[in-house]
Amino acid sequence: MDAVFLALILMLSIFLGFELISKVPATLHTPLMSGANAISGITIVGALISAGSGTDMLATILGAAAVMFATINVVGGYMVTNRMLSMFKKKDVDPSGGKS
């Protein structure tokens, strides 16, 4: 894919990101941040591909380590966001409070 085309995608997504986030209420800032954090783990896709075409062992190790770190980011990020958001949902279900 040519660089100009990628740059166009970049520009559009940045605008989109600004549009999507600018009106989020303060209550949701923390979950939003950890949710966005999980999305940044998309680098896992890059990790899966990047090292594959070479035959170098070091590249494979780097790629595998990258996959691992990115997976932590993705799995941890989504799960913790979900945990937080479910707290916002449950009201007066458990009066003792959901101690984590």
Next chain:
Amino acid sequence: MSLEIINLWYVVSAALFIFGLKQLGSPATAVKGNKLSSIAMLIAVVVTLFNENILPWEWIIGAILVGSLIGAITAQKVEMTSMPEMVALFNGSGGIASLMVGWAALYNVGNTTFTDITILISILIGGMTFSGSILAWGKLSEVINSAAVVFGAQRFVNALILVAIVVCSVMFCLEPSVESPYLYAVIALALIFGVMAVLPIGGADMPVVISLLNSYSGLAACAAGFAINNNILIVAGSMVGAAGIILTNIMCKAMNRSLGHVLFSGFGTVKEATKVEGEVKPINSEDAFLILEAAQSVTFVPGYGMAVAQAQHVVRELGELLEKNGAEVTYAIHPVAGRMPGHMNVLLAEANVPYDQLVEMEDINPRIDKVDVAVVIPAARNDENSPIYGMPIINVDYAQTVFVLKRSMASGFSGVDNPLFFGDNTRMLFGDAKQSIAAVVAEFKT
């Protein structure tokens, strides 16, 4: 699957990310939004596995298993109070992953100079995000001193590092190779630069740094996308980047400071605040109870003190007792209370505080003089020599009576002394916030 079909699936995935992020912005749909975005991630990962040029399977399975296990356990175990530390660590792992993606991409043959440059950018941002996040984690969990570290030649040193980064990058691009010493130099400098960037930032500014690092981790993924010509990385990465910048901006506005000021000023260490003189009026839980019982409207103003004492559950209990007693109860939340944006909201939600009782600073300030009692679980009021002067605040001192819960007279995490403690209508309730409130609750019940 051919590359075209894989790319087509990436478009589906991107659309789901966008839709998920949009839904994450409204309380009613946030849970669904998070799920949509995780489905988008799953699609992106699964279709990538059909690419012929991926890592050997045994490596992939091993790495994903280990990563999922670590991620899942941390996500389940973490206390809501330590959320900022955890987000910092996750950011760091995203950052190091992008660094490694860039590094590994160097092993591909036939990279153009443009690709080499984007590889360097992903290594740089990834490395900075990693070391910066680890340092931020250290400061937040108070493994290391949370105060801002500023030394005289700091700007000079930073400028020197930047110049070195540029020089090494140019040298690398002239003769790109995985064995190039300039590659290692760039990696090392990126890591050092991340540390240097977070060092001068003090505890009180941590919410800003966390949002900013979040943004960087997205940009790092985005740069990695350019490095390996992958559009889903660019779309998702840049949306995260933009989101992080917006949150950073919101935090800065809430503190009435520019981003540049937060990043470079070494907050809280430059000037000596005026020594606050006055008499502190302590109060015991019995008197606090008598005042609260007579109050028609009570506002809780939680700060990080509530989180540290794990007092959110007793606070909610007291709130409910006060409501039964006929008082109007609200929780006023400062935009930068706690250590990441919205942190207090999460803690109160954890304790089942209904969210129509949570009010933001702009809404409470105009009517604060009608509040009989404001219970502060510490937050700041400042004079003009104070380093945080100018930061918009909740005007608790205009309330009829202010209770301040505090462990002792030592200054807090932000290292700032507080004239509020010496005000005429202020009563100090010393001791552990949780125990103090529990004592008041006990008074109500007898």
